[in-house]
Amino acid sequence: xxRNLVTSLAVAGLLLITGVVLAEEIKGSVVKVDAEKSTITVxxxxxxxxxxxxxxxxxxxxxxxxxxxxxxxLKEKAEVILxxxxxxxxxxxxxxxxxxx
Numbered sequence: 634x635x636r637n638l639v640t641s642l643a644v645a646g647l648l649l650i651t652g653v654v655l656a657e658e659i660k661g662s663v664v665k666v667d668a669e670k671s672t673i674t675v676x677x678x679x680x681x682x683x684x685x686x687x688x689x690x691x692x693x694x695x696x697x698x699x700x701x702x703x704x705x706x707l708k709e710k711a712e713v714i715l716x717x718x719x720x721x722x723x724x725x726x727x728x729x730x731x732x733x734x
Contacts, residue, residue, distance in 0.1 A: 657717050657718075659675065660677070660715075661676050661712075661713065661715070662712050663676075663711045663713055664681050668703065671685060671686045672685055673726065685723065685724075690728060690729060691728045692707070693728065695732060697730070711731060713731055714730045
């Protein structure tokens with residue numbers, strides 16, 4: 634019993650020290666893409682929300698294939714799924730995937 638408690642506390646402490654990366658998925662439609670500034674604006678729940686896209690973000694088709702022109706490939710009103718992570722207290726897109734039909 635004591636061993637389990639000590640192990641649990643050690644794991645919890647390790648997670649706090651190293652930080653936990655929590656990814657979030659956001660579904661919406663593309664309003665605007667600015668490839669120069671690495672931003673994408675997506676309509677989510679009838680509200681436009683702008684996100685910063687990481688330089689190394691994956692930009693994928695609905696079939697999980699990389700899009701040739703990256704962010705520039707995304708068209709207005711395209712349905713997308715964004716994967717975001719907190720980096721330096723800011724939500725950053727690490728993956729953009731076109732939604733399948």
